[in-house]
Amino acid sequence: MKSPETAPMPQAAFASSEENSTMIEVENLDFYYGQARALHSINIKIPVNRVTAFIGPSGCGKSTLLRCFNRMNDLIDIARIGNGQIRIHGIDINHPEVDVIALRRQVGMVFQKSNPFPKSIYENITYGLQIQGINDRKKLDEVVEKSLRGAALWDEVKDRLHTSGLGLSGGQQQRLCIARAIAVEPSIILMDEPCSALDPIATSKVEELIQQLKGQYTIVIVTHNMQQAGRCSDNTAFFYLGKLVEFARTEKIFTNPSQKQTEDYITGRFG
């Protein structure tokens, strides 16, 4: 199944030979929690307006890398980047001149545990705009409808926009969080195991939504569910022990991985 010659660690793994331009480019990234090294010289180029899945066993660093993209790791006191660069739109996001607030408006995030604010559905969507000082009622109404339609939630909630977001089901809550993220019109949406707390039906709705969104947004999704990676991603990156083992088109990863470790993980021999 595997080609005999063990390919060296991909230095700059190109997912595909297509003409895709790159949205996120990671170069030789080392990342530490205190003294512990969580990421080992990661190189990856994430193409624009595609779905990229990060897979790998727990603790392999995939979430850590994801949270580097919107600098969520800044919240952790002991976390630091040891070496390397992350460029989005060609700009080093850890450069001192980069405003993390502006970065996060460009790079939205959906969390593992759906976290709608204990406010109304309407206020959940408008929150990202209101903190930017946008208070024009008409504009807000527009964005709410557009975002909820974008998240395939409009028909389910249009009659109760002013009830609490916490009254929704788990799957609806997660789609509300996606709607909240797209309301501020980011170019990238990071999803950290968005379906791990959802039942299969809610999961398939979120996956459908991911398919609809990928034309307009660059989506990076961390998942433990390999079928999910197979179903909804264009490219898949396999991480193991803080290293990027393989990054390729999803079909290739699942049918003909070039690394033995990838194959072992995909076939369930470890992880």
Next chain:
Amino acid sequence: MNMHAPANPFIARKSSARTIERLAFGFFRVATYFILVCAAVIFGLIFYKGGQTVFQEKFPFINVPFLTQAPETLYVFQYEGKKMELGDRAFREFKHARGINDIPAESYVYCSGGIFPCIVGTVLLVIGSMAIALFIGISSAIYLSEYSRQGRFVHFVRLAILNLAGVPSIVFGLFGLGLFVVFMPVLQGFHNPAVPSIPVGFGHYLNFSGWNVCLLSGWFTLAFMALPVVITASEESLKSVPQGFREGSLALGATKWQTIRTNVLPYALPGMLTSSILGIARVAGETAPIMFTAAYVVRDKMPWQVEHALDMVFQGVMALPYHIYVVSSKVPQNDYTERVQYGTAFVFLVIVMGIALTSILLRIKMRNRYRW
């Protein structure tokens, strides 16, 4: 006993383990009842004896003068074979009306009139110290749990807060005396050569002559005493807000302060306020911190009888706990002083319970608004 019959393995046997168990449980039970009895005796005594002072059998059933008048000296004397008990003013009018210069009478200080100035003073002290303690306490709790790096410095600060909680109240009183009463600077239109004096221009000087015994000194002393409770309670409340709200907000491009203001504080506030108010109500009942800093034994003017509005905070007040202390320790004891003591204690308890009740109602109301 028949040795061949199958022995019942579950038969009750006398063993030392069972006896010890029974003894231990009995002791725990007695200890619990003891607490109950203590509480019942304290409350019962104060409500029974204090109730006799505060309530009366005739309409309007409440002893209104006790709640609305200032303390006066009580005069007890014999007049035309009748025993009379009159307050200071009434006694003078009585003599004046009859054209008598002097009637031999026993006098009891503070035993007539009421405790109105003490109620007002205590309420003012509670409100002011609560405002200061909540403002400083919540601010530093936000800093400690949301902003600061969780390193050695924060560890040290927490240790300091713990130590502050263990400082005896009389030490706080002396601290307040030393810092606020005799040292803090006041802005005055003259140079005071007796104390450090810093000119600030326009003929004004910051004279480090202290704020004197006044509400402001008392507020800060009480507030400092309540700070450990407020900070600890506020930190707990902040921690109980799910981290997901913070991350969700930050990920949308909110600043840290926007996140805290809109997505952390509103949910933490009910818990913060209730625990803090309870703590402050307790501290406000202390006598030692205010006896050097804010409380007067007796004061004729009410707090609002001042020339300038600013003078309000620079005046001492009478206060319920200090009044109880004065009446119990500074004047000879008799039946009349006992009436005042229990009456004051009763009113004081009711006020503190009222504050506690308010905080509980506040919590219920706010909890229903934010639930996750």
